[in-house]
Amino acid sequence: MKKLRWFAITLFLLSVVLYALDQNQIRRKTDQTIPKISMDQDEIQVSVKDPEKVWKKGITAYDEKDGDITDSLVIESVSTFLEKGRRLVSYAAFDRDGHVAKASRQLIYTDYHSPKISCAKPFSFPVGTQDILDSVYATDCIDGDISNKVEITGDSVFFLNIAGEYEIWLQVTNSCGDMVTVPVTLEMVDYRQQTERTKRAEAEKQMERTNLTEKATEETGQKETEGAENGTKAG
Numbered sequence: 001m002k003k004l005r006w007f008a009i010t011l012f013l014l015s016v017v018l019y020a021l022d023q024n025q026i027r028r029k030t031d032q033t034i035p036k037i038s039m040d041q042d043e044i045q046v047s048v049k050d051p052e053k054v055w056k057k058g059i060t061a062y063d064e065k066d067g068d069i070t071d072s073l074v075i076e077s078v079s080t081f082l083e084k085g086r087r088l089v090s091y092a093a094f095d096r097d098g099h100v101a102k103a104s105r106q107l108i109y110t111d112y113h114s115p116k117i118s119c120a121k122p123f124s125f126p127v128g129t130q131d132i133l134d135s136v137y138a139t140d141c142i143d144g145d146i147s148n149k150v151e152i153t154g155d156s157v158f159f160l161n162i163a164g165e166y167e168i169w170l171q172v173t174n175s176c177g178d179m180v181t182v183p184v185t186l187e188m189v190d191y192r193q194q195t196e197r198t199k200r201a202e203a204e205k206q207m208e209r210t211n212l213t214e215k216a217t218e219e220t221g222q223k224e225t226e227g228a229e230n231g232t233k234a235g
Helices: 002-029 191-234
Strands: 036-039 043-046 059-063 074-078 086-094 100-109 116-119 123-126 136-140 164-173 179-189
Touching (some): 116 164, 116 179
Parallel strands (some): 043 100, 123 179
Antiparallel strands (some): 086 100, 116 136
């Protein structure tokens, strides 16, 4: 019975040793190294027209097992502006075993300018018009046409169904988080009232012309009568 017990213990210990040796062999065969990303400068200056491959300039990636893995380098994320024209770019590189290295640096645009908003002048619409932003345009040096992002700020007070002039604010934000706000005078016009006023004005002018004509006719008739009377007296 004791021999059987010692045999079981010996078999168990042997299994543990064999398992440990096997795991050690697996670890030796498995790549445990982590890639490294190197940058020749902490920030890079680019044009807004440069493609993203330019953003990788001066960056290399290396792994002890795989060697140069710069080709695996990708842009993982790009922040909104830290300040106008300056963003943080995050990079990542991968080795063949799936290990990842990450690094980041600041990107500075050398020719950036804020979005521009333009609209028809005067900014005038018939009363009841709902799509007044259809005639507003916005362009951005990074995103291109961003007219569909133009909004009227919440503190603008105006009524689309009531004629009048309203001071409103148009606002647009690009993908970098740069917000631009411009003041615009919105005019809502009731053309029906204008037509009625025009008709009344024309009627008044016509009445004045009629009165002048009648007056002139009366004066002419009076002069003719006076002339006839003077002729009779002379005869």
